[in-house]
Amino acid sequence: MIGIGVDVGGTFVKFFVMNERGEIVRQEKMETDYSKGSAGFIATVGDFIKNIRQEFSDQEIAVAVGAPGDVDHEKGILRYNPNLKFTDVADWPLADQLEKYTSIRPVVANDATLATWGVYESDLKRQGTNVLVVTLGTGVGGGMIINKELYQGSHGTAGEIGHTKIADVTSGPVCGCGAHGCLEAFIGTIGIKRRILAAVEANPTSILAQLVKENPNFKIEVAFRAAEQGCPEALKIWEDTGHYLGIGIANFALILDMDTVVLTGGVSGAARYFMPALRQVLSNQQIKTPFNHLTVITSKNPNIGGVGAAMYAINQALRKQIK
Numbered sequence: 526m527i528g529i530g531v532d533v534g535g536t537f538v539k540f541f542v543m544n545e546r547g548e549i550v551r552q553e554k555m556e557t558d559y560s561k562g563s564a565g566f567i568a569t570v571g572d573f574i575k576n577i578r579q580e581f582s583d584q585e586i587a588v589a590v591g592a593p594g595d596v597d598h599e600k601g602i603l604r605y606n607p608n609l610k611f612t613d614v615a616d617w618p619l620a621d622q623l624e625k626y627t628s629i630r631p632v633v634a635n636d637a638t639l640a641t642w643g644v645y646e647s648d649l650k651r652q653g654t655n656v657l658v659v660t661l662g663t664g665v666g667g668g669m670i671i672n673k674e675l676y677q678g679s680h681g682t683a684g685e686i687g688h689t690k691i692a693d694v695t696s697g698p699v700c701g702c703g704a705h706g707c708l709e710a711f712i713g714t715i716g717i718k719r720r721i722l723a724a725v726e727a728n729p730t731s732i733l734a735q736l737v738k739e740n741p742n743f744k745i746e747v748a749f750r751a752a753e754q755g756c757p758e759a760l761k762i763w764e765d766t767g768h769y770l771g772i773g774i775a776n777f778a779l780i781l782d783m784d785t786v787v788l789t790g791g792v793s794g795a796a797r798y799f800m801p802a803l804r805q806v807l808s809n810q811q812i813k814t815p816f817n818h819l820t821v822i823t824s825k826n827p828n829i830g831g832v833g834a835a836m837y838a839i840n841q842a843l844r845k846q847i848k
């Protein structure tokens with residue numbers, strides 16, 4: 526069995542081809558080409574799948590496509606995706622179109638959902654029964670393993686941790702989704718940038734302010750570099766990030782009582798600066814049981830979305846064989 530994981534992003538499409546032992550046998554990255562519309566995109570992905578099928582003609586091929594946004598995982602339809610700029614299609618029947626092109630029915634799911642499976646199989650080796658995965662980047666996404674199974678919800682949208690509210694829905698900070706008070710408005714890169722700018726204004730002579738002055742188009746990495754130099758303003762930014770993330774995770778722990786939380790995505794690289802404040806929030810909870818044995822770790826695999834898709838494709842195909 527060969528699993529092909531397709532990680533569809535607004536800028537790049539990444540392919541990961543894996544075998545049943547969890548080894549990557551091929552990987553490729555292409556720019557997302559908008560010039561030939563959605564049909565051109567189907568042809569690009571479809572041709573890759575056909576080539577792999579030819580190359581591994583003695584093996585069964587399973588495919589999973591992870592896409593950001595709102596995905597109907599049962600029908601394989603991409604309902605809403607603000608990052609993909611194909612204007613000729615709405616409610617995109619990705620699974621049907623790829624099946625027509627390749628004769629292989631792919632699994633289509635939300636990218637963070639498939640990344641969650643990747644974390645569970647690849648990082649955790651299926652240790653843990655109930656797991657929350659939080660993806661920390663421009664957006665804050667996530668997914669859940671419940672009773673050792675990937676949980677996608679009734680409509681495929683479970684795990685939108687970034688848009689759960691941790692502040693007032695009218696007066697809280699604005700989120701990328703347009704709402705107020707979302708967790709993502711505090712700990713997504715836009716929220717962190719907002720606090721960097723406020724800190725620079727409050728203390729224009731700090732190390733952080735110097736770095737921002739040198740890089741007018743700065744990324745939140747400046748807060749990481751300033752923290753490395755012991756800048757109190759930068760350390761406070763990470764402390765606040767950990768505090769807010771802790772509130773978000775605590776809410777989930779009170780509902781799910783999970784055993785493991787895995788943080789992934791670029792911002793998780795600053796874990797050493799935000800983790801103490803995060804743990805503080807968890808240990809200050811009044812109801813202790815969900816927090817006493819809760820493990821919070823980070824995943825270092827930058828390709829977990831595509832790897833997770835390939836592993837999930839194999840997992841689903843093997844299940845069908847057993848049935």
Ligand SMILES: [Zn+2]
Nearest residue numbers: 688700702707
């Ligand atoms: Zn939001």
